[in-house]
Amino acid sequence: MTSIKDVARIAGVSVATVSRVLNDKGYVGQNTREKVEKAIKETSYKPNEVARSLFKKQSNTIGLIVPDIMNPFFTELARAVEDMATKLGYNVILCNSDGDKDKEQAYLDVLKQKYVNGIIVSSNTLTALQVEELNVPVVSIDREISKGLPTIVVENKKGAVMATRFLQNKGCRRIGHIRGSYGVANAEERYEGYKEVVSKEPWFRESFIVNGDFDMQFSIEATAELLSLHPEIDGIFAANDIMAIGAMKAAYRLGRKVPEELAVIGFDGIKLSEVMTPELTTIVQPIYQLGETSTTMLISLMEQQPIEQTYYTMAVELVERKST
Template identity: 40%
Template sequence: MSGIKEVAKKAGVSVATVSRVINNRGYISKETRRKVETAMRDLDYRPNQIARALLKNQTFFVGIIVPDSNHPFFSELVKYVEISANELNYKVLVCNSLDDPKKEEEYISMLRENQVDGIIMCSHTLDTEKYKKLSLPIVSFDRVISRSIPCVGSDNFRGGELATEHLISKGCKRLLHISGPLELDMLSNRRGDAFILTCMKHDVEYHFIEGARNKLTFEYFMDFITRELSSIELSRYDGIFCSNDIVAYALYIYAKQQGLRVPEQLKIVGYDYHSFTRMLQEPKLTTIKQPTDRIGRMLLTTLVRMIEKGDDALINNTLVDVELIVGDTT
C-alpha cells in the first residue's frame, strides 16, 4: 500500500506539501494541488483519518440539527453545508428534530456522545440557556442565542421591506401578512416587523396572522390556510405577504378555490426561493430569495474556524443579502 512518501515522490513535492494539501492548510498553488491529487489518485492513496483525528484531537465530524430535512429550504441548506464540509475534510451528521424539544435534546446528547467537533443549530425548540451550557462550538441559524454563539442568517428585515414595498408599488391598499410562529425570538420575525413598519410608513391598512409551530409540509400549510382564512373575507385584501413559499402556494390554490384571480384581484409574495419554488411552472411565485448556498457555506466555515482556532476566532453575527424575485403572482 502506498504511503505519503510515495505520493510526495510521484508528485515531485515534499511530504510537508502533501500533508498541507490533505489537511487544506496554508497556501498551495493550483498546479501543486493538482499534482498531489493526481498522484494520490494514481497510487490509490487514502489519508488515514483515524491517525489524523488522533494527531489533532478531533473527530472531523460536525452535526447539524434541522426541523425537517424534507423541507426544500433545509434540504438545500444541508446540501451546501455538506459541500463546504467536504472541501475542508469534515463529515456531517444530519439530525431531524421535527420541532420536537425531546428529539432535539436527544440529538444533542447523541452528537456529544459521538464526540462531534461542533454543531450547527437550525432547530430551536429549547430555552437558550440549554444551548449556552453545551461545552462545544455551536453556530446558530436564524436565532441569536448569546454573544458567545455566532448566528448566521439572511437580512430578514430587508426581505420583509422588499416584499411589502413591492405589493404597495403594485397598487395594493389592504395588506395581510401570514407570519411564522412568533413565540421564539427568531431573526425571521423581523420580516413581520418590516411589514408593519412599511405599511405604517405608507399609511396602508394591514392585518397580521401568526402561524403555528407544527409540521413543515404542504398538507399542513394547506390545512392552516383553509382553517385560518375561512373566518375572514379574503376579498377584502388585495395583497398578501407570506412567511414562506409553500404557504404562498397554498394561499394561491385557496384563493383560486374562492374564485379570486391572482394577480388581478389578489397579489401574493412568498419567501425563500428554494427548489420547490423554482420548479413551479404555474404560477411563478413572486418571492424573496434567501441565498442558501452562501448561508450554508457561512454556517460551516464559521463553525470550523471556532473548532480549529478557538474563541479568538469568533466571527460576529452575519446577515447575508436577500433579493426580490418578481414572478406571476404580483
C-alpha cells in the first residue's frame, strides 16, 4: 500500500510538502504542487481519512441519530439522508438510540470524538443545552427539540384530523385510537387531532384510546385490549403505520374482518403499507423529501451557506387503500 512517504520520495519533496498539498494548507509553489499531484496520481495514493480528520479536527461525515431503526419510517428516512449526503460528498454514521437518553448521549459523545461536521437527530430527550454544547450544526427531524433550532416536521395534527374524519365519512360510528408514545411530540399532536374530531361525540370515552408505543407488538396487544373493552368499535386510527399493521393483526386473531367489520387507517406512508393484505389506508408523509431537505439544510449550515428557512412543516396527504 502506498504511503505519504512514497509520494514524497517520487515527487522529490518532503512529507510536509505533500501534506500541505493534500490539505490545501500553507504555501506550495505551482511547479512543486504539480510534481506532488503527478506522484499522487501515479501511485493512486489515498490519504488516511482518520488521520486527516484528527489533524483537521473535522471530517466529511455527518451523524444521524434515530430512535428506532426497526421502524421502516426511520429506515426509509436514513436511506434518503445517505443518498443526499453521498451526492454532496459526505458520509453518514447511523446511530440507533432506542429513544433512550443515556444511549443518545453516548452516541453524541462518540460523534464528537469522530469530529463529525454536523448531526441530524430525531429525539424526544435531547435538550437545547446539549445541542449548544455539541459545537456543530444540528438539524432536528420528525419532532421539535427547541425553538430556533433548524427543524423539519409534518402536519401531524392536521393529518390526524383528516384520518379520523375520513373514518367518519366511511360510516364508522365508534372510532378508537392507537396512540404513540407518551411525551413524544408527534404522538401528542396526532392524539390531539383525533380528540378534536371525536371529543364531543356522545359515545366518546378516554377508554377509546390505548397506547401502542409506536411499536407493532405493543399495538397488537393494545388493540386486543381495546376491542375487548369496546367491541362496538368499527374504526381505528393508529398513529403510525406499523401500529396500524399490528391493529389489523389483532383484528384477524379476533375474527374481525378488515375492512368489512373494522376499518383501519395509519400514518406515515411507509412502503410496507402498500404490500399488506389488505393494503393499508394511511396519511402519507413525504419521507424521502424529509431526509433530502434535512441533509441539504445541514450541509448548507456546515458550509456556512445561506439557507432559505430554518423551520419546515411539510404537508401530508391521505391515500385510500383496501383497509377502509
